[in-house]
Amino acid sequence: MALEITYAEVKFKDTLLPVEAKAPPEKSTPQREPCKPKLWVPWLVSALLLLLCVALIITLIEQFWTCCPMGWKPFRANCYYLSSDSMSWDESEKNCTGMGSHLVVINTQAEQDFLLSWTKTIFSSRRSYFIGLSAQEVEAQWCWVDQTPYNKTATFWKPGEPSSPKTEQCTSFQMGHHAHIRVIFLSQWPCNCKLKVMLHKQSPKAHKLPETFPEWRCALGTPGSKEWVWTCCPMGWKPFRVNCYYLSSDSMSGDESEKNCTGMGSHLVVINTQAEQDFLLNWTKDIFSSRRTYFIGLSAQEVEAQWRWVDQTPYNKTAAFWKPGEPRIPKMEKYTSFQVHSRTQARQNWNDIPCSTSLNRICEAAAAFI
Ligand SMILES: *[C@@H]1O[C@H](CO)[C@@H](O)[C@H](O)[C@H]1NC(C)=O
Ligand SMILES: *[C@@H]1O[C@H](CO)[C@@H](O)[C@H](O)[C@H]1NC(C)=O
Ligand SMILES: *[C@@H]1O[C@H](CO)[C@@H](O)[C@H](O)[C@H]1NC(C)=O
Ligand SMILES: *[C@@H]1O[C@H](CO)[C@@H](O)[C@H](O)[C@H]1NC(C)=O
Numbered sequence: 001m002a003l004e005i006t007y008a009e010v011k012f013k014d015t016l017l018p019v020e021a022k023a024p025p026e027k028s029t030p031q032r033e034p035c036k037p038k039l040w041v042p043w044l045v046s047a048l049l050l051l052l053c054v055a056l057i058i059t060l061i062e063q064f065w066t067c068c069p070m071g072w073k074p075f076r077a078n079c080y081y082l083s084s085d086s087m088s089w090d091e092s093e094k095n096c097t098g099m100g101s102h103l104v105v106i107n108t109q110a111e112q113d114f115l116l117s118w119t120k121t122i123f124s125s126r127r128s129y130f131i132g133l134s135a136q137e138v139e140a141q142w143c144w145v146d147q148t149p150y151n152k153t154a155t156f157w158k159p160g161e162p163s164s165p166k167t168e169q170c171t172s173f174q175m176g177h178h179a180h181i182r183v184i185f186l187s188q189w190p191c192n193c194k195l196k197v198m199l200h201k202q203s204p205k206a207h208k209l210p211e212t213f214p215e216w217r218c219a220l221g222t223p224g225s226k227e228w229v230w231t232c233c234p235m236g237w238k239p240f241r242v243n244c245y246y247l248s249s250d251s252m253s254g255d256e257s258e259k260n261c262t263g264m265g266s267h268l269v270v271i272n273t274q275a276e277q278d279f280l281l282n283w284t285k286d287i288f289s290s291r292r293t294y295f296i297g298l299s300a301q302e303v304e305a306q307w308r309w310v311d312q313t314p315y316n317k318t319a320a321f322w323k324p325g326e327p328r329i330p331k332m333e334k335y336t337s338f339q340v341h342s343r344t345q346a347r348q349n350w351n352d353i354p355c356s357t358s359l360n361r362i363c364e365a366a367a368a369f370i
């Protein structure tokens with residue numbers, strides 16, 4: 001699928017788990033001590049416990065991550081992007097909007113400083129960037145693209161700027177040519193002029209990815225959605241539609257295979273559609289040149305003789321892809337295998353096998369969307 005436009009790799013910076021509070025060993029004091037009780041001891045213990053709680057809370061909060069698309073730079077809760085091409089202000093804003101962002105809105109000295117030091121390190125020559133501040137001739141009022149109220153004390157105009165707008169005016173962010181200058185950076189340009197670079201800013205978003213995996217890989221886009229959404233799969237898993245898939249390189253019995261998937265927050269794959277079957281066929285065919293057989297999440301008990309998916313999806317005979325002549329009536333506990341043969345691949349490739357057979361496995365987990 002050509003939906004994967006960009007990738008971002010997300011790591012939990014600190015997978016440190018909260019340190020468990022070790023209860024101090026209880027001292028058995030069979031005899032009453034004659035001296036006065038030390039009053040500060042319970043206070044000290046309470047204070048330490050309080051500190052521990054605070055540390056725990058901070059650890060939990062820290063596990064929220066700001067995800068920035070690949071090539072964007074994070075600062076506080078936002079992501080920033082420097083374009084390398086130039087367009088008019090209108091085109092720039094349209095381009096940002098198309099990427100789920102807007103031209104940068106600078107609210108604080110800290111943000112201004114961050115942008116200054118970043119842009120200074122990126123290009124050696126002078127560059128000007130459009131930012132999200134503009135004024136209409138008729139209204140003569142400066143407006144930020146995200147409707148943040150214009151606060152004169154939190155702007156960084158060059159001396160003499162801005163002059164009252166004579167035509168429609170937009171604002172650019174200019175790199176100073178004196179290394180020590182760090183205040184004067186806004187100036188006006190006619191909106192239809194072309195500037196070398198522009199600045200984007202993504203709206204603030206803090207995301208929490210499940211902690212079942214330490215690393216995630218996010219691809220921009222999701223089928224059927226025009227929104228700015230990232231589909232995230234654990235590192236090494238492959239996304240398809242709303243799920244992530246894992247191919248094992250080792251083999252085990254059917255029960256162990258399901259246990260291994262469950263242990264990773266997933267289950268043996270449940271194949272519901274022809275598209276999913278085709279995706280798995282294409283992928284498994286490409287990966288190994290020889291024959292491989294995988295467990296999938298369909299099994300039957302001898303006594304019930306009824307096929308069941310591990311996730312309780314009702315078994316649908318018309319959406320099953322058995323090899324011709326399969327399955328036979330289960331004589332013992334049976335699992336289903338997905339047989340891959342790179343050269344003679346049939347679209348119908350399921351076979352039933354005893355669950356004690358040792359095979360590779362395909363696990364499936366829901367993707368995370370951020
Ligand atoms: C925005 O501009 C970049 C760089 O020119 C381009 O790759 C991207 O496709 C544009 N996006 C939109 C939505 O116009
Ligand atoms: C305007 O900016 C100044 C300086 O950052 C800040 O102290 C003040 O609270 C802001 N005023 C408003 C109304 O946001
Ligand atoms: C599942 O199997 C993989 C590959 O053998 C192994 O790395 C992983 O630790 C196993 N996970 C569990 C929960 O058993
Ligand atoms: C599988 O591969 C075939 C042939 O290369 C292609 O036409 C089809 O779209 C692929 N299907 C999926 C679901 O990737």
Ligand SMILES: *[C@@H]1O[C@H](CO)[C@@H](O)[C@H](O)[C@H]1NC(C)=O
Pocket residue numbers: 273274316317318319
């Ligand atoms: C069974 O699968 C077929 C083919 O994909 C589909 O048309 C049908 O709606 C499914 N039936 C149920 C009950 O899910």
